[in-house]
Amino acid sequence: MSKHIRTNKLFEPSLVKEALKQSFVKLNPRILIHNPVMFTVEIGAVVMLAVCIWIWKGEKSQGSFLYNFLIFLILLITVLFANFAEAIAEARGKAQADSLRKTREDTPAKKIFAVGEIFTNEIKTVPSSQLRKGDYFMCEAGDIIPMDGEIVQGIATIDESAITGESAPVIREAGGDKSSVTGGTKVLSDKIKVRVTTEPGESFLDKMIALVEGASRQKTPNEIALTILLAGFTIIFIIVCVTLKPFGDYASTPITIAAFISLFVCLIPTTIGGLLSAIGIAGMDRALRANVITKSGKAVETAGDLDTLLLDKTGTITIGNRKATNFWPGGTVDNYVFIEACLLASLADETPEGKSIVELASGKGIKPPDIRKDGAKFIEFTAETRSSGIDLNGMKIRKGAFDSIRSIVVKAGNEIPVDVSDRVHVIAENGGTPLVVSKDNVALGVIELQDIIKPGIQERFQRLRKMGVKTVMVTGDNPLTAKYIADKAGVDDFIAEAKPEDKMNYIRNEQTGGKLVAMMGDGTNDAPALAQADVGVAMNSGTQAAKEAGNMVDLDNDPTKLIEIVEIGKQLLMTRGTLTTFSIANDVAKYFAIVPALFIVSIPGLQSLNIMNLHSPESAILSAVIFNAIIIPLLIPLALRGVTYRPIGASALLRRNLLIYGFGGIVVPFIGIKLIDLLVSTWF
Amino acid sequence: MNTEILGVLAMYGILVLLAIPIGRYIGKVYAGERTWPDPVLGPLDHVFFRLSGIKADRDMNWKQHLVALLTINLVWFLFSMLMLMNMSWLPFNPDGNPSMSADLAFNTTVSFVSNTNLQHYSGESGVSYLGQLVLMLFQFVSAGTGMAACAVVFNAMKERTTEKLGNFYNYFIKSCTRILLPLAIVVAIILVFNGTPMTFQGKDSYISMQGDTVQVSRGPAAAMIAIKQLGTNGGGFFGANSAVPFENPNYFTNMVEDISIVLIPMAMVFALGYILKRRRLAWVIFGVMTIGFLCFLIPSLFYEMKGNPSIGHLGISQSLGSMEGKEVRFGSAASAFWGITTTVTSNGSVNAMHDSFTPLTGMFTMLGMMVNSFYGGVGVGFLNFYVYMIIAVFISGLMVGRTPEFLGKKIEAKEMKIATMVALLHTFLILSFTALSSHLFAAHPQEYAGWLNNPGNHGFSEMLYEYTSSSANNGSGFEGLGDGVPFWNITCGIVMLLSRFIPIVGPVAIAGILAKKKYIPESAGTLKTDTTTFGIMVFAVIAIVVALSFFPALSLGPLAEFFGVK
Secondary structure, eight states, rough: OOOOOOOSTTOOOHHHHHHHHHHHHSSHHHHHHTTTHHHHHHHHHHHHHHHHHHHHOOOOOOOOHHHHHHHHHOOOHHHHHHHHHHHHHHHHHHHHHHHHHHHGGGOOOEEEEEESSEEEEEEEEEEEEGTTOOOOEEEEEEEEEOOOOOEEEEEEEOOHHHHHOOSSSEEEESSOOOEEEEOEEEEEEEEEEEEEOOOOOOOOHHHHHHHHHHHSSSOOOHHHHHHHHHHHHHHHHHHHHHHHHHHHHTTTOOOOOOHHHHHHHHHHHHHHHHHHHHHHHHHHHHHHHHEEESSSHHHHHTTOOOOEEEEEEEIIIIIISSSSEEEETTOOOOOOHHHHHHHHTTTTSSSSSHHHHHHHHHHOOOOOOOTTTTEEEEEEOOTTTTTTEEEEETTEEEEEOOOHHHHHHHHHHHOHHHHHHHHHHHHHTTTTTEEEEEETTEEEEEEEEEEEOOOHHHHHHHHHOOOOOOEEEEEESSSHHHHHHHHHTTTTEEEEEEEEEHHHHHHHHHHHHHOOEEEEEEEEGHHHHHHSSEEEEEEESOOOOHHHSSEEETTHHHHHHHHHHHHHHHHHHHHHEEEEEEHHHHHHHHHHHHHHHHHTTTTTGGGGGGGTOOOOOHHHHHHHHHHHHHHEEEEEEEHOOOOOOSOOOOHHHHHHHIIIIHHHHHHHHHHHHHHHHHHHTOOO | OEEEEEEHHHHHHHHHHHHHHHHHHHHHHHOOOOEEEEEEHHHHHHHHHHHHOOTTTTOHHHHHHHHHHHHHHHHHHHHHHHHHTTTTTTSOOTTTTOOOHHHHHHHHHHHHHTOOOOOOOOOHHHHHHHHHHHHHHHHHEEEEEEEEHHHHHHHHSSSSOSSOOHHHHHHHIIIIIIEEEEEEEEHHHHHHTTTTOOOOOOOOEEEOSSSOOOEEOOBBHHHHHHHHHTTTOOOOOOOOGGGGGSSSSSHHHHHHHHHHHHHHHHHHHHHHHHHHHHHHHHHHHHHHHHHHHHHHHHHHHHHHHHHHHHHHHHTTTOOHHHHHHHHHTTHHHHHHHHHHHHHHOOOOOOOOOOGOOOOEEEEEHHHHHHHHHHSSTTTTHHHHHHHHHHHHHHHHHHTTTTTOOOOOOOOOOOHHHHHHHHHHHHHHHHHHHHHHHHHHHHTTTTOOOOOOSSSSHHHHHHHHHHHHHTTTTTOOOOOOOOOOOOHHHHHHHEEEEEEHHHHHHHHHHHHHHHHHOOOOOOOOSSSSSHHHHHHHHHHHHHHHHHHHHHHHHHHHHHHHHHOOOO
């Protein structure tokens, strides 16, 4: 997780100031029309302003000036509150993005000119803003990388803490899956040549900032469907309010314009209408806070629907790589002799497995002999021999998979001891990886390597299962080992001996079954699968192709991030649903406040409907409108933080939310309106 | 226990006991399985198919279904207009009844084609026997149309991805011959044996005790009454509908007729369970409908049996309950039960005058029509319920953090647009036309004085009821409204026409679009629709939508009256 600047306070003073300014800017009808619910409230406010002027000029039928003016004011404030909600969400998202963008302010870039003024391949320092896609630049130790790009030559250690917050430097090199560098990060050692992969202003971060700022924000399909429903409710209430005029005429009850507009504004779903875009922005913002850049709001939404997650074993389910955990000498071989042989065979082995063998041996008090003088020869691992080792003083020590060592041993006319082959099977069955060590074509014994499953990962998978998400482990291990680890970690399925096309096929299969699949990847060969997946999360360290193919980029390169992304998606949808329910449920109480107030004069019997016992028609209407306005800012924190997701099963979740936001939505306004009425009734 | 209550309990109990097996039977009919009447009715279907050149095994997609449905309805419309405007000189008119005027014929035709059976005429003097037979035909075909549309939706709700949704004509003819016809024969025979007339002779006459000659209307009534009850039509043979002894001779026939009102609408729910192999879902839907029904029924029973305090103040005993406008042979409880069953189901036949119900019962009859899906009309009741379910699925899907899906199909903007429009339509038609008539009456009280016998709150209820009844395709009247004039004939006709076909087209379109979508299997995160929780959600959506739409109007009509009667 990242540690760089993040504003956890909901209302940072500087942000609030900016948001307040924006709330007034957003009063512009041309901006507001995108939010039909609030737009109608604004029209209501304008009408009330006209009524106020009319009364000023001497009209008597519409009630007191003060009362009408108050209604106008409250309606205006209602719109401002809704604007503020959107503005504060934008401001927070922007601040978050800005803190990332700071890392990529104009930095000097050592651009390589293929044909320079004096030489070819001339290097000249230019501002990073002058770099274009396809240009090349050079970076040496101490340089800040000016743009996103791909290393075409060289290897370097890079400090990416500005982006990821992770202090340990990472290695990036040309070719392979770790060739991508990000602008704003710092080269610590060595020298690399990089090709620029994005135009200025078009990097993922720039795209995300544009999304959050609303410039390119499009409504997601779900948002559109919800807007249609809300528009439907708004139309119902237009019908209700318009027809009330002839109904009132029939009942010989004059209804004031203020009462009509108040009734209408109270009934239309202003609460959710005012908070809808804030909820959407906050969803992307939460993703950004988790250091995930999303390419669209839709991707976040889809994440909430995921059915299947493809997770790489290494790094996600197990800690890093396998580690040596035991030495098993075979037959009559002496323990010390065996361990020393293992140690010698691994001295030059730079793989994590090799290092762990040296570590384990040292831990047992066995020191490597000084081998410089003896003219030792290290044998590198090759795909052909599938073993590595050392030639020392005429001794040939080899270490490798059971098959490869067996072929060496058998070729020399020897046999593998029974206890060695037995041990190999036992280890494999227990999910470990056996490495056999031979000396002069005689098998000595077995080194046991084990995967260490991440602590707490079982609980996370259980949580996912309760959410209805299936987890699939992807590994290069053989099926036996894969099954053991899959069982131990508690994943639902696994793909063993996985090749990139296996992932692709698995995703396709799931999708034909109607499921939504997410995967994470970094390599170019992952790109087709990332594109095929419904949610493809590319690691920031991955190749450009992978990043282009996915619809999210994880700045932390953390494979467990998928789990967080699913929860963010669910939270987004839930917040929308619960606030819609709350908003509509509120109308019940508002009816009981306003309808008796409208007709009480001509039909005294309707006093019985005034169950809140509100003081007067004016106070009842004012209280309802004030409540309607106040509830918006009160719910902003909920809209920004999102409703907490609990993996308790869909029905239990619905019950819970229905009780809190549905039933609560009916009860709360009764209390709220009554309390406001107690205050307002001192004047009206 | 009070025998009146016992009578109500018996009716409801028998109703449910009959609806379950009949639902299963209907399910088999639509699933194309073998049923016991096959040997007799199979050849009959075959004759129809041969005559009309219909290939009953050819599948249609949802658009083709709707084209077929609307086309045959247009043909019926023209046919009916022709008959009703010319029946005075056509055969089977022993009483010499006149032809209808154009506006009345329009109203009556729309009314019967749309399964509403709003009658701005009186059967005894307004139509000939041929006219009655034409109307009876529509009582079969309009019910069959609704059921066929419902069968299309059932078929579309299955767990698969397809455009092939069966054959409309097949569903339609099977609905008429396999379901409506056998049941109607049974009910008609019971009625005939209890004294309901079934003859083509003209008026009979007798000499009363005072020596006057009294003319008594009669005709082929039993057949029509059976289908008007079963097909949620409601259009009676005689003007006063099932309050007339000839239509509804005794308490037993009253039970039979009242059970017939709800039988098929309730059975359709169980048919859904059979076709989809989701019996739990059917029970959840049944539960929601029943709770809604009881919410209307129980207070209505209470207020009708309690009596009318205004009449009580005059010194008239209210020990039998509120008996104004009710038949002594049925009593207040059975009348209230009928009042609620006939309005929740869009039937609209009456055995008591709804105008005379106590104010709250009057409101509950209106609410029954405003919801129009607690059982609802044959076939169309479920279609209305389906729209509410779509909205409920959408909101509750969001609440559990998934983009909403219903029976494995994602609900997106297009479906929401249709569902919202259908849900809006009912509110729009009722409120805007009531507003129009209120405005006219308020602006020209002299000119339109003939409309309302009771101005004030009750007069408002009468107008509201008339349009609610039209829009719900119910057809009952609050009466007391001078509705036989062009204004009411034409406006009610427009309302009936729109409110009949749009709520059929909408759900069929939604179901058709969903059927074409990719099927998503259930997972632990999927919201299950066959649970009590979801049932509560649907109920809440219906309650909130209806309450929010109609609360102000109801508070000016029945509620104002209720609080005024002390």
